[in-house]
Amino acid sequence: MRIVDNILELIGETPMLKLNLKDSDWNVYLKLEKFNPGGSMKDRMALKMVEDAEKNGLLKKGGTIIESSSGNTATGLAIISALKGYRFIAVVDHHATKEKIDMIKAYGGEIVVVGHEKKPDEVASAEREKAAIELAEKIDNSFFTFQTNNESNKKAYEDTLARELINDLKTVDEFYAAIGTGGSSCGTAMGLKKYNKNTVINVIEPYGSTIFNPIGAPYFQSGTGIPEDADIPKIIDYSLIDNNYYASDREAFNACRYFAKKHGILIGGSAGGVLYKAIEDIANKSGTGNAVILLCDGGEKYLNSIFNDEWMQKNDLLDDNIEKQLSMWLEE
Template structure:
């Protein structure tokens, strides 16, 4: 099939199955990094722009303004090109440099917030304030405000449809990261309409306040809600069965483990979701087909998550995580028996 627009490449991402030894579960990784912008956020970014254009809030030739740590910004930059719009991305120092470079390559106007922030401090509040202010100052500009935008959650209906088809209608659980809550809400709602018994698990960084824990700085990018910010209106707690936290070390070491053992580069927050999914599987909390989206790829974090010196300087290395993953995925038994460590299949 020959397609006519880059946006038509969004969706229909493949799924990788991983058997989890000594459990009644199978991990299904939906490879959302295969979207043209490299992340799951391509889906909702285009949906927010389409909704704004259809409602008349955004006019042809107008300006889209959004606060982003990178992935949503890349998706909006792509949509702006397709629909003949301008895009201004408001970012802070926490955004990965490779994401900023991609946005600029797509023609985005990238604006940095002012102020002195710790390296592990996310300046979401200032980003949103600045984005909202810019939208009032620029003629024809609209602040997308993904945290409170209903079209955010509404952008994941195709993800749900694809996942149900790939899993042949049987999904025991879904484990995903919670940032604005758009993907978690849209996907969890859809899966529960299909099967109310599907267990939905939201994963946030330790230090995030989404599930009521004390807030403190963290390094995971594009996920969680930092102290001082408020949880977005788009997040629907009623469709989340369990909210859990993952440390930076658990998340980043898992991403590195997946790269070295599956040859799959995943982002740091995705590493956290995989770690918690395996932990809950081995605790007997999750069974059956357990879906985890590869929200974005590790290619955007080669200078951080996959840089051992960067991790060491910040005290983020933890060899115990790899040892735990060896046990959970049966690699220890494989080394002893010389049989295949992991059973993989593509759906």
């Protein structure tokens, strides 16, 4: 058992759960990032961005940290700010669930909400970033961490998550992750390919995201993908990515509900999309090897949406066929 002196020391070294597929010789492991202090993998990069900003003189004592976030990065930054004595302001939109906003506030963070004119299934990433930049210009001794263009985001996963996977498994043949800013997917890919250049990197984004297709469409999934009116993050390295897949909101959310009821695993929406598309791919793959599926956060922050029957029905997202398909692929 780890005993630490500071909650930040508990970031990383998250557990893995082995998943058994029917009629498959692949070893499938779920990397459960919900066990970070803030409940998501974003704690890793939040800490790295702050530490690097401190080292480079961009963030000074008593300063203000500002970030545009759907909620998970902001939660990590709120925790770090609380411990280091910084003021923290999160710029969010309506895609940030009430649970996420309440968590940020609980750690002392302040909330600025934009994108009020957006529809429920539209993401206001561009508006969030614009507002964050304006705040950073107005507030003295402030620093906008700017996760979409911050190399420390990517470096965090190269230094920690990739190393953990290699230490635990020795070899990773297939890696599956959501892609949004590109930090976790590309950063982990960089680290994994140092050990095995043949590791296959698979990324999953929502239908409607524009990372691999310039024609966008609305989607409900939060913290993943890039909407049509936002710029592609500068830290995405397409040369590291071997395959890309699209997960629909129905696939993502019904997969979350299935894993909660059948496997006792409560995960967030983008994690559900990754999990569904990864299992679909592995179930149709011959041979054997180690496959890792990165599950970015827990479902505790989505109890009033994904795990709420009324919300799912209202948005026409319930689909029993998704659960039936997963039951065909997985041992229960």
